[in-house]
Amino acid sequence: MQPATSDAERVAIGIAAARRTRRLGWWYVAEQRIRAMRSYVGTWIGLGLASPFLYVAGLGFGLAIVVNDAQGGQDVGGADFLLFLAPALVLGSAMQTAAQESTYGVFGGFRWVPIFLAMRSSPVSPAQMVVGYTIGTLVRVMPAAVVYVAAIWILGVTGSSRALWLVPIALLLVLAVALPVTAWAAHQEHDRGQLNVIDRFVTLPLMLFSGTYFPLETLPIALQWIGWISPLWHAVDLGRWALYGAEVPAWLLATHVAVLVGFATVGLLAAVRVFRRRLDL
Known part of the structure; x- marks a missing residue:
């Protein structure tokens, strides 16, 4: 028989737990999000394994034949069209998944299944909620990015290990997309159909006007600005x-990284601010 715990011991245990939560709150939020994904893990794995191969094989080989014939066998953007297209398929999928997770999941965390409101009564801070939820989104996207890279290898698009760089680039893109979308979604108090705006009027146009299926320079100058801010x-x-x-000047490489980091930083600050306002903290 264990000795009864005194009131002082219970208080000490509670204080220790609160301190641990204040220190590791972001991890607890991420863990909760990852555990919640188990409800659709079957669909997640099925689509995550099938989609990369279908997109690379369908869009890649099918569209590549048409484009190569139209180009008379010439390269597109300094490479075979399928190789030119491969990064867009990997990164476009990462962007769409990040936007979807950060739209419905965040809004639902305030309205449908108000997990964020429940977290308010704990020592978890709004910043930890944002960081933890975003980590969950990274975990959601990373396996799909890895499978896309595997599809590129298996289908013979490239045999170079440089394809592995697409994974960290995809994760950086996830931060640049997920955090601003999180801030926007957390700002929405009622669902009047506006949650579809991100998918229909942001991610879809960006897929078409961001130099994904063709070089950005081929667009009219009046439309190229969409790519520049994308x-x-x-x-x-x-x-x-x-x-x-691909031939990219050093200054432009630095600009690419700076813009992605800038989107992520501004999005993080905005998301934390909106979470604090919504939670009255």
Whole structure:
């Protein structure tokens, strides 16, 4: 029979737990998010394994044949079209997943399944909620990015180990997209259909106007500005340099990284501010 715990001991245990939560709150939030993903892990794995091969094989080989015939066998952007397209497929998928996770998941955390409101009664801070949730999104995207890279290898697009650089670039893009979207979604108090705006009027146009399926320079100058402000274009251009050594000036490489980091930083600050306001902290 264990001795009864005194009131002083219980208080000490509670204080220790509160201090641990204040220190590791971001990890507890990430753990909760990762555990919540188990409810759709079957669909996640199925789509995560099938989609990369279908996109690379379908869009890549099918569209590549048409483009190569139209180009008379000439390279696109300094590379075979399939190689040119590969980074866009990897990074475009990462952007779309990050936006979806940060839209419905964040809004639902305030309205449908108010887990963030429950966390408010604990020592977890709004900043830890944002960081922990974003880590969960990174965990959601990383396996798909790895499978995309594997598909690129297996289908013979490239045999170079440089393709591995697409994974950290994808994670940086996730931060640049997920954090601003998190700030926007946390600001929404009612669902009037506006949650579809990100998918229909942000991620989809960015897929079309960010130099993904064709070089950005081929667009009219009046439309190229969309790519210049698009985190996807900066990530894809960086990915092409990393994958096959596309000719990108050093100043532009630095700009790509700076823009992605800038999106992530501003998004983080904005998301934390909105979380604090919503939680009245």
